[in-house]
Amino acid sequence: MMSAADATRLGSGRSLTTVLGARAIRDLELALLGVLPPEQVLGAAIGSRVSPGLTGLPLEAPVDDVDTLLLVDEEQTPLAALESPLAVEPGLVAGRLVALRRRESGRGRDRALTHDDLAHPWSKIVVLSRPLAAGECLEEHGSDVLLLVPDDRTGTDGIPVLSMLTLADHAAARLGGATVRTIPLSWRDPVSDESLTAALGAAFTAYAEPATITVLRADDGTSAGAGWSRLRSRLDEAGDPIALARELLAPEDVEVVERWRPPRSRRGLVVMFTGLSGSGKSTIARVLVQRISHETARTVSLLDGDVVRQLISSGLGFDRESRLVNLRRIGWIAAEVARHGGIAVCAPIAPYAEIRQELREMAEANGDFLLVHVSTPLEECERRDLKGLYAKARAGLVTEFTGISDPYEVPDDADLSIDTTDVSVEEATQTVLDHLRAGGWLTTGADRAH
Ligand SMILES: Nc1ncnc2c1ncn2[C@@H]1O[C@H](COP(=O)(O)OS(=O)(=O)O)[C@@H](OP(=O)(O)O)[C@H]1O
Ligand SMILES: Nc1ncnc2c1ncn2[C@@H]1O[C@H](COP(=O)(O)OP(=O)(O)O)[C@@H](O)[C@H]1O
Missing domain, CATH: 3.40.50.300 (P-loop containing nucleotide triphosphate hydrolases)
Structure with missing residues (x-):
């Protein structure tokens, strides 16, 4: 939850600036892409709603005499505004959301998912919340596969976003040229994560039914997921997990993981x-x-x-x-x-x-x-x-x-x-x-x- 300290008064007192936290920023982008419904409370559990036509923010801020709540990123870039904000209950502000600018700061923004991507009929859509294992088969879907890399470490099992992008590019090359995009997505809890995945599927407009989104995670129930989970915990222990990494990952991916998590004798x-x-x-x-x-x-x-x-x-x-x-x-x-x-x-x-x-x-x-x-x-x-x-x-x-x-x-x-x-x-x-x-x-x- 954002505190009043996150909000500072601007100018005449009719406008208030709020620096959004990492999760709220990503939710805001999802809302502007049409992935999250307009009445979603941004930065809260997925599914928490305010009245239709309004967007909510979990925020303790005095908005009584405020016309516009300006939503800015950590670089103070105004991304959107909540017009005519109302404190609907303690800790919850709602208003009419107006888009201002696309976020430029942040890793992988130059490869972010677009409205055009949402309108494309992909043969398969996969969220990489862990690396793809070497033998993990997506080939049957051809090259028209969309690989989505969350641009937040909650979404990549702690792997830096740029490293995950490299892993996704390697996977795309192995698939014969799949498309790789970043997506402003932060995971939170199993129920919200499921709703978020369903909302993402519904935002792909090229299908009669919501698109099926495959999310590869450490806990996705596959043997590759279990293998990654084992390797992941070994990476945080003493010793050299390289042999285990070689068993699970393609050689070019082993290098990326090793650069990110070298053995402790070489790790920062x-x-x-x-x-x-x-x-x-x-x-x-x-x-x-x-x-x-x-x-x-x-x-x-x-x-x-x-x-x-x-x-x-x-x-x-x-x-x-x-x-x-x-x-x-x-x-x-x-x-x-x-x-x-x-x-x-x-x-x-x-x-x-x-x-x-x-x-x-x-x-x-x-x-x-x-x-x-x-x-x-x-x-x-x-x-x-x-x-x-x-x-x-x-x-x-x-x-x-x-x-x-x-x-x-x-x-x-x-x-x-x-x-x-x-x-x-x-x-x-x-x-x-x-x-x-x-x-x-x-x-x-x-x-x-x-
Ligand atoms: N009010 C007050 N409280 C605590 N310390 C004080 C204060 N005023 C000066 N000093 C001296 O500043 C040193 C602590 O600075 P730090 O940067 O380590 O403090 S902090 O981590 O930002 O709280 C600390 O040095 P150390 O003795 O090396 O810890 C003090 O000598
Ligand atoms: N075992 C010890 N370890 C560290 N300092 C000790 C020890 N025994 C005595 N001292 C003395 O305690 C003082 C600690 O000061 P300092 O290292 O500047 O503390 P701090 O950085 O926590 O303020 C020094 O005079 C140091 O000689």
Whole structure:
């Protein structure tokens, strides 16, 4: 659900701008293509409806005196407007939908499904929510097959959309020239997914009856689906799943999957330390980075909280919004390091569970994420008081100080937890290194002699 914070007032107060989330944007496009009925609530469960002629949005926004609710994407491009919006119930706004522009941002937009595609009598229409297995037979349908690639990772089992497009192009070549299009489709739950597939079938107008859509998913009940599901879970474990990939996929597809999910010894990794100021995050992170770069063949970058604050977040304070901005910057850089196959070690306080989850998702889109909670208790951190900040915070001279006058939400999803009260820096670092080695991120084979 979008919050009021997503909406900002424009101009005279008669127009309100709403940044649509990923799902609502895709639903909006489906609505404009005629796949979703006009009265659908966009971004909600498929089948949730408002009055005919109106389109709904799950939105907490004060629309009482608003003429137009402008619906924009994350780049602020106005895609559509809801005219004469009404709050029909708490958290639900409805109005008359008017299309403004096609979305240009986003992967695979240049190959998006069009109205012409919907009018074509395809011999077979297939949604690729997993790769097509090597022996999976579509040949009997000839080359007039339409392969649809969802342009959202909920629709591609986490495979990046461009990688899935490459897999679809390979499949199309094997079929003798099938057509490949992206479709703005995000899956949500079995009931909605079924309704969405039925709505998609009904939108293909070349058939007397709604077209049958075949959705290839990990859980589609086929042996290829089960094979992919097995391979998918192996890709997230230690070890090298390449042999299994070769059994299931065409050779050219094995390469794509391997590039996306190489073995852990070559996969990007974000190690995020979190904990109170003075808990030992920076100290452990620094030694860890030195040891990884001296003892292994991996490349590693340190994003230390203090350094980030000076270099890329200078001027930001410690209110919740500023911390979120600071942490998103760290998360973005760390995820880029991971995307290039490196290890990023970050050591911010990162006091909120919600933002740690966001950073985890950013990292996992490109590689792996490990959360290390440096759980040294407040009393010990305060006793250390390296920078004298705790004393100032107690005296009220520093406000919003984590642990004193600002919250620290203890993680319940940490991969490791280290209390440095009674352990040495070396021991604490060794614990993290052992975890990385045991998990296969630092293979001994690739290690340098030192
Ligand atoms: N109000 C307040 N609260 C917490 N910390 C404060 C504050 N003011 C300054 N400092 C110093 O800033 C360092 C924390 O910055 P971070 O970027 O790690 O914080 S956050 O993740 O954005 O919450 C932290 O450094 P570390 O001790 O290395 O954690 C503090 O020294
Ligand atoms: N096992 C340990 N691991 C890390 N730091 C420790 C340990 N034992 C004592 N310390 C001391 O605690 C302080 C931690 O400071 P720092 O690493 O800057 O914390 P943070 O980055 O969490 O604010 C340093 O003075 C460090 O020498």
